[in-house]
Amino acid sequence: MAQKSILITGCSSGIGYAAAVGLRDAGWRVFASCRKATDCARLQAEGFDSPLIDYADTTSIAAGLADVLKATGGTLDALFNNGAYGTPGAMEDLPTDALRAIFEANVFGWHELTRAVIPVMRAQGHGRIVQCSSVLGFVALRWRGAYTSTKFALEALTDTLRLEMRDTPIHVILIEPGPVTSDIRVNSIPHFERWIDWQASPRAEQYRRGLCKRLYEDNGPDRFELPPEAVVKKLRHAIESPRPRARYFVTTPTYLISFLRRILPTSALDWVLARV
Numbered sequence: 001m002a003q004k005s006i007l008i009t010g011c012s013s014g015i016g017y018a019a020a021v022g023l024r025d026a027g028w029r030v031f032a033s034c035r036k037a038t039d040c041a042r043l044q045a046e047g048f049d050s051p052l053i054d055y056a057d058t059t060s061i062a063a064g065l066a067d068v069l070k071a072t073g074g075t076l077d078a079l080f081n082n083g084a085y086g087t088p089g090a091m092e093d094l095p096t097d098a099l100r101a102i103f104e105a106n107v108f109g110w111h112e113l114t115r116a117v118i119p120v121m122r123a124q125g126h127g128r129i130v131q132c133s134s135v136l137g138f139v140a141l142r143w144r145g146a147y148t149s150t151k152f153a154l155e156a157l158t159d160t161l162r163l164e165m166r167d168t169p170i171h172v173i174l175i176e177p178g179p180v181t182s183d184i185r186v187n188s189i190p191h192f193e194r195w196i197d198w199q200a201s202p203r204a205e206q207y208r209r210g211l212c213k214r215l216y217e218d219n220g221p222d223r224f225e226l227p228p229e230a231v232v233k234k235l236r237h238a239i240e241s242p243r244p245r246a247r248y249f250v251t252t253p254t255y256l257i258s259f260l261r262r263i264l265p266t267s268a269l270d271w272v273l274a275r276v
Contacts, residue, residue: 005029005072006239007065009053009113010083012039014182015132018228019080019235020048026236031068035083055083055109056101065116078128078239079117081110086147086188088211089196090203094146098195106150111157118170127170128239131158132231135178135254139261139269141276143211162246173238177231178251179222189215224252
């Protein structure tokens with residue numbers, strides 16, 4: 001049987017890197033893409049095929065996928081959309097251009113790559129499209145509005161695509177992690193510094209006592225935080241099971257908040273989430 005292939009985005013660290021290593025060890029041919037050439041070179045030195053794909057750069061999306069299809073002879077068994085970033089800050093302090101920028105990388109680029117892969121999977125008669133969403137794809141938390149809004153949008157796009165693909169051999173799947181060890185906090189700092197003038201905000205003291213401490217002080221793992229390999233376990237089921245689920249939860253908070261969302265009125269759920 002021919003070796004199965006998967007394209008994974010955002011492989012420089014965290015979930016993407018763990019997925020690349022774990023699936024390669026499981027026998028998959030992994031195309032571990034990154035948005036920076038230096039990270040691609042590092043992964044190539046580790047023996048990976050590592051095309052350059054930056055979700056905010058249409059040219060790189062087309063060129064990166066073309067490289068993958070050239071290497072496989074025009075086929076691709078699975079796509080794992082994973083690369084994303086956050087822009088922390090209160091919504092009233094978030095410039096609209098910051099929201100445009102994060103949607104370009106966290107939503108529009110995912111959609112563009114997904115649309116480009118669908119004809120390949122249609123032609124070969126099978127395929128899996130797996131989207132790495134978040135617990136923040138179905139509940140909101142303070143200070144995370146930019147990231148959360150992209151994940152809510154991703155959930156809607158993915159649910160719609162799953163319904164529309166029911167008459168095809170393509171499975172569309174969401175993975176919804178809670179706290180997972182990654183570099184997303186550190187990687188969000190440049191976006192925070194670029195877009196949020198927190199010292200001029202009416203919430204400056206809240207930033208100083210809360211968000212800035214979280215961003216700039218390493219206080220160790222969050223409560224219930226799991227290593228990225230916990231996501232890889234669910235990803236393997238999503239791409240290898242003959243009957244994958246529509247959704248995979250990862251971490252205790254995702255299960256708990258999903259339960260609370262079903263049983264609590266909005267005011268009570270807001271009370272809970274405001275204390276997170």
